[in-house]
Amino acid sequence: MRHEALTPGVDGDDELIACTICDALHRVAPMPHGGRMRCVQCGTVLLRNDIRALDAILASAAAMAILVISAVFFPFLRISASGFSSSAKLTDTARAFAEGLTAPLGVALILVIVVVPVVRAVALFYALLPIRLGGRPARGARKAFRLACELRPWSMAEIFIVGVAVALVKVGGMATVSFGPAFWELTLVVLIVVLESYSFCEKTLWRIIDQKSRS
Amino acid sequence: MAHHRSEIPVLTAAEAGLVGCRHCGRVSAPGTSPCPRCGFELHSRRPESLQKVWAWLFAGLVCYIPANLYPMLETRFLGTTTGSTIVGGVVDLAHHGAYFVAAVVFIASVMIPVAKFLVLGYLAWSIQNRVALSRHRRTQLYEAVEFIGRWSMIDVFVVAILAALVNLGIVMGFNPGAAAFFFALSVACTMVSALSLDPRLLWDMAEGTDPE
Numbered sequence: 001m002r003h004e005a006l007t008p009g010v011d012g013d014d015e016l017i018a019c020t021i022c023d024a025l026h027r028v029a030p031m032p033h034g035g036r037m038r039c040v041q042c043g044t045v046l047l048r049n050d051i052r053a054l055d056a057i058l059a060s061a062a063a064m065a066i067l068v069i070s071a072v073f074f075p076f077l078r079i080s081a082s083g084f085s086s087s088a089k090l091t092d093t094a095r096a097f098a099e100g101l102t103a104p105l106g107v108a109l110i111l112v113i114v115v116v117p118v119v120r121a122v123a124l125f126y127a128l129l130p131i132r133l134g135g136r137p138a139r140g141a142r143k144a145f146r147l148a149c150e151l152r153p154w155s156m157a158e159i160f161i162v163g164v165a166v167a168l169v170k171v172g173g174m175a176t177v178s179f180g181p182a183f184w185e186l187t188l189v190v191l192i193v194v195l196e197s198y199s200f201c202e203k204t205l206w207r208i209i210d211q212k213s214r215s
Numbered sequence: 216m217a218h219h220r221s222e223i224p225v226l227t228a229a230e231a232g233l234v235g236c237r238h239c240g241r242v243s244a245p246g247t248s249p250c251p252r253c254g255f256e257l258h259s260r261r262p263e264s265l266q267k268v269w270a271w272l273f274a275g276l277v278c279y280i281p282a283n284l285y286p287m288l289e290t291r292f293l294g295t296t297t298g299s300t301i302v303g304g305v306v307d308l309a310h311h312g313a314y315f316v317a318a319v320v321f322i323a324s325v326m327i328p329v330a331k332f333l334v335l336g337y338l339a340w341s342i343q344n345r346v347a348l349s350r351h352r353r354t355q356l357y358e359a360v361e362f363i364g365r366w367s368m369i370d371v372f373v374v375a376i377l378a379a380l381v382n383l384g385i386v387m388g389f390n391p392g393a394a395a396f397f398f399a400l401s402v403a404c405t406m407v408s409a410l411s412l413d414p415r416l417l418w419d420m421a422e423g424t425d426p427e
Binding site: 092094101105153 | 399416
């Protein structure tokens with residue numbers, strides 16, 4: 001019922017869009033549902049007409065926030081060797097950098113693994129949920145979505161999980177490793193990030209926000 | 216497929232006397248800023264794009280030197296502490312027979328950063344000089360660099376996890392080395408460098424000077 005989201009009309013028949021990669025000028029044409037419009041010069045996807053993408057983004061944002069926050073409170077790995085054992089929580093990894101030159105790295109680590117993913121998820125929710133529910137965007141929706149776009153490259157929870165896998169191989173020979181709930185939660189995050197990156201079309205979302213705040 | 220596309224003469228927003236937004240694609244009249252749709256600063260071509268690319272790239276390169284000279288990870292084992300550099304860690308992994316993981320770390324910490332320096336430098340240089348690679352190929356390089364750069368952080372995370380997890384008193388433990396700091400800084404600098412590059416500059420070259 002909200003499939004009309006991408007049909008031109010708000011800007012009249014003369015709505016233009018410039019490719020963000022090569023600057024080629026295009027006239028926005030009506031697209032079939034599920035269709036996409038590509039740049040004639042460089043092939044970049046300019047717009048997608050798939051309202052399900054909004055669902056995928058909101059779902060992944062919610063899951064991301066829940067998983068990352070709860071991963072902070074549970075231990076994610078536990079090792080034991082020759083009578084000694086130790087377990088680590090996400091916050092311990094930042095504390096490992098507490099001394100000397102590497103101290104700022106601890107702060108940066110918590111930022112890119114926990115704070116940025118959660119802030120991004122909240123911003124996406126704030127900007128897009130009212131639209132998904134069929135209403136007008138909330139006040140400051142553009143600011144929130146701009147923040148989510150700017151933070152995107154700095155959200156690194158999924159890279160952290162690959163780091164965990166590498167670390168496990170490094171200690172694998174010396175100690176016994178067992179996984180905590182936070183480990184599996186963060187593994188899910190990797191799948192969610194893949195899902196989100198597939199549905200996230202910045203230009204399409206901006207256009208929807210723009211149209212909905214004027215309608 | 217892409218090469219047939221380049222045959223079509225295409226009008227760009229700049230040629231039409233308009234300004235296309237780098238973030239949302241909205242087309243505005245010149246002089247408009249910020250973009251009425253997304254609120255980002257609006258420029259036909261990002262000003263000083265190349266200077267920023269070179270400056271951040273150089274900063275990243277400078278940080279990459281101590282990142283390779285200092286130890287990345289210090290290992291305590293029964294009272295003795297040994298440090299290993301990035302490349303040393305890869306060699307250790309390979310010695311223990313973990314060839315796949317050694318390859319992952321080598322690709323993330325050595326190949327990707329070095330390839331990023333070369334590709335970003337090449338792209339920035341190509342904007343001012345005639346080059347053999349087509350605009351399509353260079354756009355693919357740009358997208359690859361922008362996508363893959365963050366993954367270099369893997370080794371920093373590995374160090375953090377090891378230091379936090381493996382702390383069995385005097386028996387065994389890991390400490391992060393100074394290289395972790397410089398390496399993370401180097402990755403961040405090259406990420407900003409890639410984000411500073413305005414890909415539209417790659418396409419501004421007149422059709423005649425573009426080979427293929």
